[in-house]
Amino acid sequence: MVKARKYVVKKIFEGLPKLEDFEIVEYELPVLKNGEILVKVEWVSVDPYMRAYNIRYPVPYDQFGYQVGVVEESKDPRYPVGTRVVSHKGWCDYVIIDTSDPDPVAGELYKLPDLKGYSDSFGIGAVGMPGATAYFGFLELCQPKAGETVVVTGAAGAVGSLVGQIAKIKGCKVIGFAGSDDKVKWLEEIGFDKAINYKNADAAAALKEAAPNGIDCFFDNVGGELSSDIMYQMNEFGRVAICGCISAYNIDRSKLPKATIVQLAILGKQLKVEGFHLWRWKSKIPEAYEQMIKWIKSGELKPLEQISKGFENVFDAFVGMLNGENFGKAVVKL
Amino acid sequence: MVKARKYVVKKIFEGLPKLEDFEIVEYELPVLKNGEILVKVEWVSVDPYMRAYNIRYPVPYDQFGYQVGVVEESKDPRYPVGTRVVSHKGWCDYVIIDTSDPDPVAGELYKLPDLKGYSDSFGIGAVGMPGATAYFGFLELCQPKAGETVVVTGAAGAVGSLVGQIAKIKGCKVIGFAGSDDKVKWLEEIGFDKAINYKNADAAAALKEAAPNGIDCFFDNVGGELSSDIMYQMNEFGRVAICGCISAYNIDRSKLPKATIVQLAILGKQLKVEGFHLWRWKSKIPEAYEQMIKWIKSGELKPLEQISKGFENVFDAFVGMLNGENFGKAVVKL
Numbered sequence: 001m002v003k004a005r006k007y008v009v010k011k012i013f014e015g016l017p018k019l020e021d022f023e024i025v026e027y028e029l030p031v032l033k034n035g036e037i038l039v040k041v042e043w044v045s046v047d048p049y050m051r052a053y054n055i056r057y058p059v060p061y062d063q064f065g066y067q068v069g070v071v072e073e074s075k076d077p078r079y080p081v082g083t084r085v086v087s088h089k090g091w092c093d094y095v096i097i098d099t100s101d102p103d104p105v106a107g108e109l110y111k112l113p114d115l116k117g118y119s120d121s122f123g124i125g126a127v128g129m130p131g132a133t134a135y136f137g138f139l140e141l142c143q144p145k146a147g148e149t150v151v152v153t154g155a156a157g158a159v160g161s162l163v164g165q166i167a168k169i170k171g172c173k174v175i176g177f178a179g180s181d182d183k184v185k186w187l188e189e190i191g192f193d194k195a196i197n198y199k200n201a202d203a204a205a206a207l208k209e210a211a212p213n214g215i216d217c218f219f220d221n222v223g224g225e226l227s228s229d230i231m232y233q234m235n236e237f238g239r240v241a242i243c244g245c246i247s248a249y250n251i252d253r254s255k256l257p258k259a260t261i262v263q264l265a266i267l268g269k270q271l272k273v274e275g276f277h278l279w280r281w282k283s284k285i286p287e288a289y290e291q292m293i294k295w296i297k298s299g300e301l302k303p304l305e306q307i308s309k310g311f312e313n314v315f316d317a318f319v320g321m322l323n324g325e326n327f328g329k330a331v332v333k334l
Numbered sequence: 335m336v337k338a339r340k341y342v343v344k345k346i347f348e349g350l351p352k353l354e355d356f357e358i359v360e361y362e363l364p365v366l367k368n369g370e371i372l373v374k375v376e377w378v379s380v381d382p383y384m385r386a387y388n389i390r391y392p393v394p395y396d397q398f399g400y401q402v403g404v405v406e407e408s409k410d411p412r413y414p415v416g417t418r419v420v421s422h423k424g425w426c427d428y429v430i431i432d433t434s435d436p437d438p439v440a441g442e443l444y445k446l447p448d449l450k451g452y453s454d455s456f457g458i459g460a461v462g463m464p465g466a467t468a469y470f471g472f473l474e475l476c477q478p479k480a481g482e483t484v485v486v487t488g489a490a491g492a493v494g495s496l497v498g499q500i501a502k503i504k505g506c507k508v509i510g511f512a513g514s515d516d517k518v519k520w521l522e523e524i525g526f527d528k529a530i531n532y533k534n535a536d537a538a539a540a541l542k543e544a545a546p547n548g549i550d551c552f553f554d555n556v557g558g559e560l561s562s563d564i565m566y567q568m569n570e571f572g573r574v575a576i577c578g579c580i581s582a583y584n585i586d587r588s589k590l591p592k593a594t595i596v597q598l599a600i601l602g603k604q605l606k607v608e609g610f611h612l613w614r615w616k617s618k619i620p621e622a623y624e625q626m627i628k629w630i631k632s633g634e635l636k637p638l639e640q641i642s643k644g645f646e647n648v649f650d651a652f653v654g655m656l657n658g659e660n661f662g663k664a665v666v667k668l
Contacts, residue, residue: 223597245598258592263557264579267609275601 002029002038005311006092007063013054015250016322019315022063029096032075039069039085039095044311044332045124046318047158048221051249053105064105065090066124068112084112086123091314093334107282113289116297119305125329126162126296126303127289129278133243134162135288136281139170141241141274142217146171149211151230154221155195156183158329159243162292163219164192165301172217175210177203177226179324186327190302204229214238223247224259231265231273240273250322304328336363336372339645340426341397347388349584350656353649356397363430366409373403373419373429378645378666379458380652381492382555385583387439398439399424400458402446418446420457425648427668441616447623450631453639459663460496460630460637461623463612467577468496469622470615473504475575475608476551480505483545485564488555489529490517492663493577496626497553498526499635506551509544511537511560513658520661524636538563548572557581558593565599565607574607584656638662 004027011021032038045066053064067090071083076099079085088106089095102108112123125131137159144150150167154160155176167174168191176187176195187195194210196203203226207215214235220227223245231240251257266273278285295301306326308317314332321330338361345355366372379400387398401424405417410433413419422440423429436442446457459465471493478484484501488494489510501508502525510521510529521529528544530537537560541549548569554561557579565574585591600607612619629635640660642651648666655664 220597223595223601227595227597242597242601245595245601248595248598256594256598259595260590261557261561261579261582261593262596263554263561263576263609264582264590265609266607267557267576267579270609270611270614273600273607275597275599275604277604280604 002094003027004029004092004094006095007090007314008060009054009057009063010060012059013051014252016319017051017054022315023060024312029094032073032096034075035100036075036096036098037071037079037085038073039087039089039097040072041067041069041089041093041095041334043068043121043124044091044314044334045128046314046321046330046332047130048244048246048249048322050318051322052245055253063091064088064103066106066129067092068120068123069095079111084120084123085109086112086128093311105279107279113286113293116293118296121305121307121331121333122296122303124331125158125305126301127292130158130329131162131292131303132281132285132288133278134159134166135292136278136284137241137243137276138163138166138217138219140281141276142219142239144170144172144217147173148216149173149175149213150217150219151175151177151207151211151215152219152221153177153226153230154244154246155187155192156327157221158326160219160221161187161190161304161328162301165190166295167217168192169295169300173211175207177222183327186304190304198226204233207233219243221246224257228260228262228265231262231271234265234269234271236269238269238271240271242273242275246322306330308332310334336428337361338363338426338428340429341424341648342394343388343391343397344394346393347385348586350653351385351388356649357394358646363428366407366430368409369434370409370430370432371405371413371419372407373421373423373431374406375401375403375423375427375429375668377402377455377458378425378648378668379462380648380655380664380666381464382578382580382583382656384652385656386579389587397425398422398437400440400463401426402454402457403429413445418454418457419443420446420462427645439613441613447620447627450627452630455639455641455665455667456630456637458665459492459639460635461626464492464663465496465626465637466615466619466622467612468493468500469626470612470618471575471577471610472497472500472551472553474615475610476553476573478504478506478551481507482550483507483509483547484551484553485509485511485541485545485549486553486555487511487560487564488578488580489521489526490661491555492660494553494555495521495524495638495662496635499524500629501551502526503629503634507545509541511556517661520638524638532560538567541567551575553577555580558591562594562596562599565596565605568599568603568605570603572603572605574605576607576609580656640664642666644668
């Protein structure tokens, strides 16, 4: 018998999630049935949408999320023992997966793409959901052209740091907003033309100086007043992709924050503003993975990971990420 | 010698425009040169963008705007005496137009379309700029499908009242927001499935009741908190066309109002929100005029006009329109 552990969400989060909102449940895994595989989890992802989606599900629920694991026992010949798989089975150390039962959010599990020798954790980062999110969200919705000016908020995050680098590859000028001087330094090291610490700058004035000719593309992970400031500096026919709204996830939905209206900016400059979830491009995702690996191999894209260790530290990694402590992709090695 | 009068804007408006912000200038028109026509103005339009565009131009400037007039003297054989023309020469009673000198906003003057016996004033209304704005803004950006639910704010205005009727022609369910009980009554008479007086209703609750299955298309003329309320009731992949933001025109640009952030609505439901100016469809505008006349003739579309009379009453008509006193298109008969 294999003993497994998993994080179960017991309560609807209020503000920042608390350790007491979770319960770590230890249980014995049943015997494998046909079509099932037993996976030993090696890498677990913590992402902002885990906070945002909390209100969608009745509690208690098993904490979902991407993970990379290795098949330890198999009753599906497509996934022999030793195969590495990516699934959305979340924060657990062992798990049985019915390979014919797709996840309601993420769809079917899949084999870890060939990462050409890079860390398997890239499969939940630059060559996983965050990578595909950056790739499609930015390229499809912002339609960047060489020479244009791109602004990214949450620029030091998993998705933002990739978007900025993709924008550089496409020949754009890139300005990033992040929440500490160390992040600003790192972003300028990996190629951002300018990074701004929104916590100690007049964001609108700093942006005006950094982008005197206005902004063509805006990839927003944050929302709120910063997002308004940026939209009022956009050029005619500018494109805005709304990928996240981390400034509001921790707020009671019925008491959403107020910020300077954006409608007059959208009207005045004929902006196109689109929100998106990755799943709309589901069938094309392998294309993103292939391109991301190429860019990593060529050295044009440098994914950074913030690695925590140990099953018991997944919660801390999650809250740290929500507090903006991570540089790049926050992952946990079990 | 012909004496002419025109409204000149002397001051940047603060809040609602004041009569003292204008000067009525009387002057003698010069002798016509080749390529010029002398137009006696018959109909003058007052529209919200005249307030909004005020900050774009250094004062003093002649008040621009659409007008219908008749050629009284001509040195351009394309426009013989008696021809009715539509131009953007604004609030004046006589004007000389250089036919080869396009208006910076509205482009070249053009002959009044064949209105099949309807009032010439339709040329600055349902078969003019407001009509084309409703037609393209709604059909191109909202992409309505039969059976979908459409919400229009500023529904009793020149553009909004046409959008709602076009939506009905396209088989949609239409809900309009307006600012008085009389307007609500009128909107339901011309075919809106439901109209709501936002001044004495809980807009979000009334909308929830009127559109229990959510909203697919939103044509916004107003902005502000009402716009936020509506966006949070939209369905997956909903489309929002931002045509106006009349709740903010009268506010000092540096002190724009705040409202509940819309980014989380845009993200959560993958909305597409676009601002537009009619000019992007410039080459296709005659198509809109042709269709609008057909719908008017068939009785499917009933344009209503709020007609003021006399050159000296143009200012009052303008402020009345900004205050929301008009039912349908506000025009002035000289």
